Amino acid sequence: MAWFALDDGFDTHPKVRKAGNAAVGLFVRLGVHATRHLTEGHLDGDIVRSYGTEPNVRKLIAVGMLHGAGHACPRCQQPADGDYVIHDYLDYNKSRAQIEAAREAARKRQNRGRETARANRNHAGIGSDSAPNRSGNESDSAPNRARKDPLFEDSTAGQDDLSRRDTHEGATVVPSPPLPSHNYDVADVGEGSTGSSGADLDPLAPIDAANFALTDGMRRWAHRDGYASLIDIDFVTAQFISHYRSTGARRKSWPDAWQKWIREEAKRTADRRPSFGASNVIALPGQPGAPLTGTDAKVAGWLALASGDDTQ
Template identity: 70%
Template sequence: MPWFALDDGFDTHPKVRKAGNAAVGLFVRLGVHATRHLTEGHLDGDIVRDYGTAATIRKLVTVGMLHDAEHGCRRCPQPANDGYYIHDYLDYNKSRAQIEASREAARKRQNRGRETARRNRNERDSDANLSSNSRQNDASFAPNCGQNDPQFEGSTAGQDDMSRRDTHEGVTVVPSPPLPSQNYDGVDAGGGATGSRAADLAAFATTPIEVDGFQLTDAMRRWAHATYPAIDVDHATAQFVSHYRSTGARRRSWPDAWQKWVRDDAQRASQRRQPSNVIQLASGQTLTGTDARVAGWLALPSEETP
């Protein structure tokens, strides 16, 4: 909002004292009108006569505070026919262009503030949704995993001999290698972990793995062991975390993305275990590897003969 400006010596100026209070009151009203409508000091004759009497208008013109048509002041522009102009208006007040530029700058500042507030609000809502989805998926794992947990007896994992995941004290999980971004020292000649590396690996096995809101929970781990017992859950999770850290990709539901990753790992492992190039001969003999490929080549001519 623009303001009609008066300097701090206005009240004692000789012109003001000579014009009198009534004429000065008219001058202030005319100045406010010109500023509100951005006329840059120009006034319509009907407005001036509506605001003041003929005597107060004449006093302002006589002392030089207000100019009528064909006035002799060289510093002020000529008003339109039947109009008036406030003396030295632009010396104390902003022009129309300056006021409009100030309004436009204020509008842009307000828009930037609103955009920043909207962006911050969306980020908070997105974080809240991710957290809510993570809690919901974690809760959905819990009711079903307890029923499908694999049962182990004694100190073994269901095998005749001790497996690499067993210890004399009971069944423990051997942690998978750390993420590539971490640096570990202290590997002995046999490839085992010693010193700080052993402590870091132990911490890795007990510390939740997190990336952008994802966390491997006990319920998710039980589900993976029960559904795909051959899968190394820690290794698969480390690969999962490394992949999304390196790509910077985000998922609406991290638990669902992790579950799909484990399923894909299990499928690839199953495909690797299946023998390739297997042919069953009519005699009942099964050929594999190079023998199967040769038998397949020999069978091609007979298959193409009508």
């Protein structure tokens, strides 16, 4: 967008005051037209006559704000017969070449900005080459399968703090059954998933950049150690991916982090289950085994006295 320039003293200039409001209004419209069409002040005679009356055109010419063909101003170009030119237009307004160069520079800046934004999205795994698409194309190379990572510590399920699924303080603690054994091979869990084991990845990579995906080896580990009988592996894995995608956290080995998450989730599930033989059933008032209260207790006492039973 180009702008027709008027300085802050335009309204009090002697030429403007002498031309009058109607003629000055015509001048402003003509200037905007010339700027919009990049004519550098040249005006088609039909446009001028359609915008204003002959008397107002003559006023602008008389005060020197507008020139017709054959004018005597040494600073302004001559228009064609029947056309007009705005006096000193290029002294206050940009030329056609300047405006087109500015527009081209703006277009290039916008393109660079879009390319940068697109590159950032692709780097974060949000572009067209998304993590689900990439996960099926990664090669299951022997070095990745043979690599063994150290066993992880049994702390939290890969989270920096307690999740909303953790038991609230003060809740009833029910003894949990023993969890399955933890004799497993980390390399087996990482089988078929690049995770962060690939040598070409950053030491610390976000979950999408590491192409993390649930593999057959991970399922075998969960079934072998009994976790699949306690939790829904697919659902919990989807929760795991969503959590770390939203936080943008980085890990050296995403299979390790997944194992922590699965073990902790299985432990919480086991802790929430009542122990064998325990009962959480509470008898409601009026049911067998429920203590008598209120009027029922009073009536039972009277009946006991009447029958000579003083055990109430």
